[in-house]
Amino acid sequence: MSASSAFNDEKGGSSSVGEPEYGHDPASGGIFSSDYKRHDDLKEMLDSNKDSLKLEAMKRIVAMIARGKNASDLFPAVVKNVACKNIEDPNQLIRASALRVLSSIRVTIIVPIMMLAIKEAASDMSPYVRKTAAHAIPKLYSLDPEQKDQLIEVIEKLLADKTTLVAGSVVMAFEEVCPERIDLIHKNYRKLCNLLIDVEEWGQVVIINMLTRYARTQFLNPNMNESLLEEGSGGDRTFYGSDEDEDEDEEEKEKKAETPAMAKRKPYVMDPDHRLLLRNTKPLLQSRNAAVVMAVAQLYFHLAPKAEVGVIAKALVRLLRSHSEVQYVVLQNVATMTIKRRGMFEPYLKSFYIRSTDPTQIKVLKLEVLTNLANETNISTILREFQTYIKSMDKDFVAATIQAIGRCATNIGEVRDTCLNGLVQLLSNRDELVVAESVVVIKKLLQMQPEKHSDIIKHMAKLTDNIQVPMARASILWLIGEYCEHVPKIAPDVLRKMAKSFTNEEDIVKLQIINLAAKLYLTNSKQTKLLTQYVLNLAKYDQNYDIRDRARFIRQLIVPTEKSGALSKYAKKLFLALKPAPVLESPFKDRDHFQLGSLSHLLNAKAGGYQELPDWPEAAPDPSVRNVEVPEWTKCSSREKRKEKKVEKPFYSDSEGESGPTESADSGNFSWLLSDSASGSESGSGSEESASRSESEESEDGSESEEEEEEEEEEKEKKKKKKELKKPVQESERKCSFHANVYQPSLYNWALVSMTLHLVLCLQTIAPSSALKNYELLHRITGEGLSVEYCFSRQPFSPDANMVAVQMQFTNNATADTKNLHIEDVKLQSGMRVKEFSEIELLPAGETATAVMGIDFCDSTQAANFQLCTHTRKFFVSIQPPVGELMRPVFLTENEFKKEQGQLMGMNEITEKLTLDMKCRNEHTIVQRVTTAANLSRVPCGSDKEFAGRTVSSSSLVLVTVATKEEGAAQLTVNCEKMVIGTMLVKDILLALTQ
C-alpha cells in the first residue's frame, strides 16, 4: 500500500490524476504548519497493537498529506509505532525498509536513534539489511557530521563484510564519509578485488574508482623505466595492435618491453596485488554498463603498464555505438587519452569518421580525436576525409574542420604545403564564415615559412575588398604588415584603402590598421609617411580608449622628435622582430591530471568533493599491510564447504587469488546455489529446509496470536534470535538468502513500511517536545514588583556536566528599573555546589530577562538556599528539585536495558502495582506522562514501555519499566542503585500515571 493509493482514494478514484497534481511530489513538498491535538483518534489507532488499525491510520494520514493537510503532530507516533517497531521485525525486508524510513528522517533529534539503528543493522545477519545500513551512513553523516568517528567505525566493520551485496554500498559510504582513510582499505583490498565481478554494476563503478586512487598510493609506477616523452612511436604499435593477450603472455610481454630499460635503472617488479587488480577488472570491459566500462578504462589508463593499456581501446570504441550522451562523455575521455597514448586508438581510426547525422557537439569531438590521431602514415586518409567534411551544411562544424586542418599542418611538416593549398582554395568559397576561418588558419601557417608564400599573401591582400568578418580582416592586415617586404607594392595600397574605411571598422581591425601603418612607416616611410600620420590622427580621436592609447604610444615610438626617448631607436627591432610561430595545441592537452571519467575531467575544473589522483610513490609502501590473517575455523569450514559443493569452480568470481578463503564466502555462494539447483545435492539443502520449516511454524504462530500472548511470543522471538546468533556466521548468512521464501511475509508490515517510507520523506518538521513545568521562585508581591520563575530546562549544563541546569525568568513588574541582579550567601548541604548566573546589570521596568544557573544537588532532593539580591533589596529563596529532574536521559538498546536491569535486582528494584488513570490507557499517553515526570528517554523499539536515564551527579543508572495489563492494570518497576532516588521516583511516576 503506498502513499499514492490513498491519495487516489480521496480523489474519487480517478486513475488518471488531474492536472494540478503533476508537479506535486508527495515525497518532496508537503507543507506542515503547527496545529496540534486534533488527531487523537489516529494516534490511538497507531498505538494499537493491531496491524490492520495501524494500516488504516497510515492510509488516512497519507491521504491527509496528499491533500496538503497538516499531520506533523502525528509524526512521532508514526516513527515510534511503525519505523521503530519494524526495525526488529523477523523479516529482513521489513527491517531494511524500516531502517530506510528511519534514516530518511532529516531531524537532528533523531540522530542518536538513527546511530543506534545503523549500528545494530550493521551486525544484522541479513546482508540486505547490512546493505541498507551502509546506505544509511551517508544520510546520517550529512545530517550530523559530528558523528563521523562513530560512522567510520561502522564503515570499518562493514568493509570487512564478505558479501557482494554490501561491498558496493559500503565503499560508496566510505567515499562520502572518509575517502582519506585509505588505511581502512588495506585489509579488504584483496577481497574487494576478488568480489568485484559479482558486485552490482553501480557498486562496481564506485569500487573501481576508489581502488584506482588506492593503487596510486600503494604501488610503484609500472612505467617508471620508460621516458614519458617518447610516445606513440613505432616500437609500441605492435603491442597496441594485438588484443588477444592472455594472462600468461602478459607477464612475458611485460618483461620483453622492459628489458632494454632495466639495464639503465633498477628493475621494476609489479606487486602481485597490483596485478590482481588489473586482472580482475579486465573482464568488466565487457559490461553492458557504459559507466563500468569507462571506470575500467580509466583504471587501466592510470595504472597499467604502457603495453597493456591498449585493451581498453576496443571497449571504448564500442561505447561510441551507444546513446549520444554516452558518446559525448566517451569522446572527451578518448580525446585526452589520444594525446598521451595515440597508438592504441590508431587501429580504430575509421570508427571516429563523422556522419552527417551526428549532432554538432559529437562531430567536433570526433574531429578532435581524428586530429590527435593524425601522423605521417595516416594523414592523407584523414585529409581526404576532412575534405568531405568541408562540404557539410553544418557551418560550425566546417569551421572546426578548418581549424583541425591547420593543426594537422603544423604538427606534420610533410603535409604543410598540401594543407595550405587546400586552405587557399577555400578562400574562394562562397560562405564567408568558411573564408574567414581559413584566413585565420592560413595566417598561423604562413608564420612558419613566409618567404615561400608571397603569392598567397598577395592573394589574401585582395580579399580585404570582399571579406567582412573582423577577425579575418585583422588577420590579413597583420600578415601584410608582418611580411610587407614580400609584398612591397601591395602593402601601401592596402593601407590606403584601410585609412579610407578606418572609421567604419571594428576595434580589432582598427588596431591592426595602426599596426600595419607603423610597420610600413618603419620600412617604407617615403610612401606611407602621410598615410600613417592620417591614420594616427584618426585613431587619436577614436571612441575606444585602447585605440587612442595605442595611437599615442606608436606615434611616440616611431616618429622621432626631440622629446622622444631612447626607445624610438629600437622601434624597428620592436616591431619587426622575428616572431615565433604559434603552436596549435589540443584543448585536451594535460587534462589527464584529472582522473579520467570524472566530472572534473569533463569540465576541466575541480568539482566539489573531487579526490585528487595521487602521484605514484617513490618507493612502495609496505605491501604486507594487505595480508589477511585467516582464522583457523574459517579455514576448515571453507574447506569443508568446498568439498560439499563438488570441485566446480565458481562461475563469476576469479578464484585464482591468493586469499582463497575470503573470497570463497561469496563467490562460493553462487556456485553453491548453482550446484544445488543443477544437481539437487542433498547435504546442504536438507538441513536448510528443516531449519526453515521450524521457523515458519513459529512465525505463523506469531501472526495468529492474540494481544495477550504478545509478551510470550516476543520472548520466544528473543530466544530464537539468541539461538541463531550462536550458530556459525556462515550458516546464518546462507540461511538468510532463503528467508524470503521461508517466512510467510506479513503483508501488513510490508505495506506499513513502504507507506511510512513515502510519508516520512514528506515530513521535514517535527512537533516540539512537551512544555516544561515552571515553578515560582519569588512572587511579585513579596518581590516588590520583581517576580522570578524557574524551570529545569533539561539541557546539559555546559560549564559543569554534573550540575542540573535551572533556567530562571526575571520579570520586573515595578515602575522603576531594577539593577545588579545577582546571587549571594548560598547555603548548601555538604557536597552541593552552585554555579551562579552572571549578574544582570539592568532590568528595565516592564521587561523580562532570563538566566541559567547550575546546581549540583548531589543526587538528593535537598533544597539549595540562597539570597537573590538587587541593588536595593535581598530576598531569601530556595530551589528544591523534583526527583525526576535529577537525571538525564541515556540511550540504551533493549538488550542493554535487560542486561543492566538484571544487575540491579533485589534491594535496588522497587515494584508497585497500579491502576492507570482512564485517560492514560494508551501507550502514547503513558510515555508522555512518564517522560514529563522524569527526565528519561524511552528505550527505542522496546517491547515494554521502558525508560532509561542516569543521575546527573553520580551517573547511576535509573531504569523504569511500565508493564500494562488488562483493564488499566499495570506494574511499575524502577531499578536504581540509589534506593532513595528509586523510592521517590516510584512515588512521582505513580502519581503521574494515576491522576
Place this chain on the structure above:
Amino acid sequence: MIHSLFLINHTGDIFLEKHWKSVIGRSVCDYFFEAREKAVEPENVPPVLQTPHHYLISIYRGKLFFLSVIQTEVPPLFVIEFLHRVADTIQDYFGECSEGVIKDNVVTVYELLEEMLDNGFPLATESNVLKEMIRPPTILRSVVNTLTGASNVGDTLPTGQLSNVPWRRVGVKYTNNEAYFDVIEEIDAILDKSGTTVFAEIQGVIEACVRLTGMPDLTLSFMNPRLLDDVSFHPCVRFKRWESERVLSFIPPDGNFTLMNYHVSSQNLVAIPVYVKQSISFFETGPCGRLDITIGPKQTMGKTVEGLMVTIHMPKAVLSANLTATQGTYTYDLATKVLVWDIGKLNPQKLPNLKGSLTTQAGTPKPEDNPSLNIDLKIQQLAISGLKVSRLDMYGEKYKPFKGVKYLTKAGKFQVRT
C-alpha cells in the same frame, strides 16, 4: 550522488520533479533552458552543464529531457547510464517513454523512482526486481484499482534482491515453457560518391525472450564464434565460460532482455546489400537542380531486401521537389527540408528509381554542398555476418522447453555521400 530529477518536455515545461535529498528549486533549470536555446537542436545541448552551485547532467530520450541535478563529483557516465535506465524502465512498464504515458502513470513513476534510487545512489535497477515490488499496470488491474482503491505496490515481498541471481525472481511458473532468441545485425557504413566503402562494420545484438519455469541454466553455442570480435554481456552471462569455451552460459532473467551485444571483426569484409546510383546537382543558371537516384541489389545472399527507405536532408535553399518514383512514394517536408522516399520491397527485376527536379530559392547562390543519403533496409532470416547459433541446452530443470532463433539484418547508420 543524484540529488534531483526533472522531466522536461520539448516545449520546455517541467512536468515532473523528484527529489531524493532536499528540495531544489525549479529555477536551477533556467541554466539548462539557456543552453537549450543556444543549442538550437535538442541533440546539441551539452549533456553536462556547470552552474554556480550545481551540475546538471541530462539526456534526451523520446522528445523528453531527463535532467538530473548533481552537487558533488560523480562520474558523468554513471548518471547518464542511470537516466537511460530510468527511461528504459518506463518504456518497459508502459510500452513507451513519452510525456503522455508518464502523466497517465504519474503515481507508478514516482514509486519506481523511489525504489530505483536511495539517497541518490542506485538501489534496485533490475527490471525483474522492480516488477515484483511495483507491478506494471494492466487494463484489468487499473480498473480494479480504481474501484477498490488498491495500488500497484506488490503484495508479495521481492526476493530477487536477496538471492545470488538478482536478475531473476524465484518461483517463476509457466504452462508453456519457451525461449526465443533474435539475432539482429546492423550494418554501419559510409559509402563515398563512387560507391566504394569508406567504412563499414557490423554491430549485432541478441535479444532474448525467455519464459521458463524455475531456475533454468542455459547454454547457447555458436557455429562460428570466432567471428565475434568484441562483445558485451548482460550481467547474467558467465564471462569465464565465454573466455575458455566461447559459449554463452547463463541463468536468464524472466521475460525480455538483451543477452549480448557484439561487433564483427572489421577484418572480415562487410557485405553491402545494396548499391546506390545517384546524382544530385544544382545549376548555376536559374533556381533549380536535378535529382536522380537508383537503388539495386548487391550482396543480398539470395534474400529479399525489404523496408527500403531513403532519407535526404536537403540544403536550406531547396524550396520544393517535383519528382517521380517508379516504386513507392516520396514526401518532402518544407519545414525540416527532409526528403523521404519510402520504397518497400526491392525488386531485382525492376529497380526503383526517383527522378525529377528541385526548385531552389531564387536569388540565393547555388548550394555548395551536396546532401548525403541515409538508407534504411531490412533483410529477414539473415545475419549478414554469417553468424549462426548451433544449439541451446538447458540444465537444472526437467521439462522440455520450446526453442527458437530468428535472424534479422538491418541498416544501422548507413550513409551514402554525394
